[in-house]
Amino acid sequence: MVNKFYPETFLKEPEPTIGGVNISYLGEKYGTPLYILDKKTLVIQAQKYINSWKTYYKNEYKVLFAVKALPVLEVIRIFHNLGLGILVSTGGELYISRAAGVNPQSIYFHGNAKTLKELEYAINENIAGIIIDNFDEFEKIKYLVNKKNTRTNVLVRIIPNIEVKTHTSIRTGQTDTKFGLPIVQAYDLIKKILQEKNLNFKGIHSHIGSQIFDITAYVKLAEVLSEVYKDLKDSTKVQEMSIGGGLGVAYTSEDNPPEVEDLAKEVSAKFKETVGHSFTIICEPGRSLVGRAGITLYRIESRKELPNVRKYVAVDGGMSDNIRPSLYGAKYSALVISKDQNHVTTYSIAGKHCESGDILIKDFIDSWPKVGDYLITFTTGAYNFSMFTWYNATLRPAIVLVDNGEDKLIVKRDSYEDLLRGQI
Numbered sequence: 308m309v310n311k312f313y314p315e316t317f318l319k320e321p322e323p324t325i326g327g328v329n330i331s332y333l334g335e336k337y338g339t340p341l342y343i344l345d346k347k348t349l350v351i352q353a354q355k356y357i358n359s360w361k362t363y364y365k366n367e368y369k370v371l372f373a374v375k376a377l378p379v380l381e382v383i384r385i386f387h388n389l390g391l392g393i394l395v396s397t398g399g400e401l402y403i404s405r406a407a408g409v410n411p412q413s414i415y416f417h418g419n420a421k422t423l424k425e426l427e428y429a430i431n432e433n434i435a436g437i438i439i440d441n442f443d444e445f446e447k448i449k450y451l452v453n454k455k456n457t458r459t460n461v462l463v464r465i466i467p468n469i470e471v472k473t474h475t476s477i478r479t480g481q482t483d484t485k486f487g488l489p490i491v492q493a494y495d496l497i498k499k500i501l502q503e504k505n506l507n508f509k510g511i512h513s514h515i516g517s518q519i520f521d522i523t524a525y526v527k528l529a530e531v532l533s534e535v536y537k538d539l540k541d542s543t544k545v546q547e548m549s550i551g552g553g554l555g556v557a558y559t560s561e562d563n564p565p566e567v568e569d570l571a572k573e574v575s576a577k578f579k580e581t582v583g584h585s586f587t588i589i590c591e592p593g594r595s596l597v598g599r600a601g602i603t604l605y606r607i608e609s610r611k612e613l614p615n616v617r618k619y620v621a622v623d624g625g626m627s628d629n630i631r632p633s634l635y636g637a638k639y640s641a642l643v644i645s646k647d648q649n650h651v652t653t654y655s656i657a658g659k660h661c662e663s664g665d666i667l668i669k670d671f672i673d674s675w676p677k678v679g680d681y682l683i684t685f686t687t688g689a690y691n692f693s694m695f696t697w698y699n700a701t702l703r704p705a706i707v708l709v710d711n712g713e714d715k716l717i718v719k720r721d722s723y724e725d726l727l728r729g730q731i
């Protein structure tokens with residue numbers, strides 16, 4: 308059976324390959340830990356978003372790659388060439404996106420604590436829209452555009468009051484959240500924006516969380532956005548509305564993420580029923596574009612058996628290259644590449660970092676590997692590289708892109724000298 312968390316081109320037999328390239332060969336060539344990205348999965352996921360909105364939404368649509376999930380030049384270029392825009396959350400992400408050659412008119416900027424410097428950068432770059440999160444940010448933008456006597460496009464982020472079933476750290480649409488404004492306050496902010504000659508109000512932004520499996524949460528969101536659209540109808544034209552990102556992916560065989568197509572279908576149907584397709588719809592996927600495209604390759608460094616307690620297998624990476632298990636208790640699937648498939652047993656896969664919580668998978672069942680064998684973890688394309696931490700002065704792993712039997716280095720592995728960069 309093909310697992311839901313496998314990248315499109317992953318084959319387990321006779322030896323594990325991805326993009327037509329032998330995975331052990333990649334380990335020998337580039338070393339480990341190694342992030343490996345399957346280009347075909349990236350392209351297929353992007354096309355799913357584009358084709359689904361094209362089919363179901365009868366007006367303009369914009370698919371923005373939430374670059375925080377994987378801020379890598381080559382990945383940004385792949386998506387931008389397919390017609391995707393980019394959503395950034397910091398000046399740094401804006402810088403990387405511009406360095407990748409993204410047209411500023413395809414870039415939107417969100418975030419709850421943008422600095423004056425970041426806002427100035429975004430205004431100077433003339434990006435497509437700044438998503439205002441709060442009144443203080445409005446004052447900063449107003450100050451900047453008036454000082455420069457330039458106009459900028461803005462959207463306003465609302466709190467839609469929708470609670471989704473996902474980890475509390477990645478839930479954002481509920482009443483108590485640091486992101487956005489309650490709808491009534493958002494209306495006050497919009498009134499202020501409409502009085503400013505240098506601010507061009509474009510529309511409404513929302514985002515209900517991440518790793519969401521329930522499409523009905525987006526349908527509820529569409530209902531809320533429709534009400535907002537109607538409420539604002541007499542005072543201004545809402546040209547754009549964003550439903551955010553957040554669609555989930557499969558990390559284990561228990562996960563059943565919805566189809567991208569169903570998201571577009573259900574949301575478009577709801578808007579058709581309420582206010583029609585009278586505005587440009589924006590969606591901002593991160594995880595669902597890149598998550599399944601990525602795997603991480605480790606080498607096994609040590610094993611131990613605590614009698615009547617637990618067996619451990621330790622790899623040459625861990626919470627530095629994948630902080631999600633220790634941060635949220637996130638679950639992952641893995642595969643040992645071992646010549647000895649006989650002795651199957653249960654063990655914990657531990658990282659190499661100086662924290663007891665640095666466990667990648669707690670109860671993993673596979674063959675008992677040898678030191679030097681390879682181990683793959685799946686669905687590591689999103690929020691692994693981007694959440695890298697150099698705890699224990701760890702070297703950031705390389706990223707290799709595979710496609711059609713070819714492998715290409717797209718991010719170099721850190722060296723010891725890189726650890727000293729900036730240190731005096």
Ligand SMILES: Cc1ncc(COP(=O)(O)O)c(C=O)c1O
Pocket residue numbers: 373376394417513514516517518551552553554591592593594595689
């Ligand atoms: C405003 C906004 N949009 C989009 C995303 C992307 O979310 P995901 O990677 O779950 O699709 C995020 C992620 O946190 C976000 O904060």
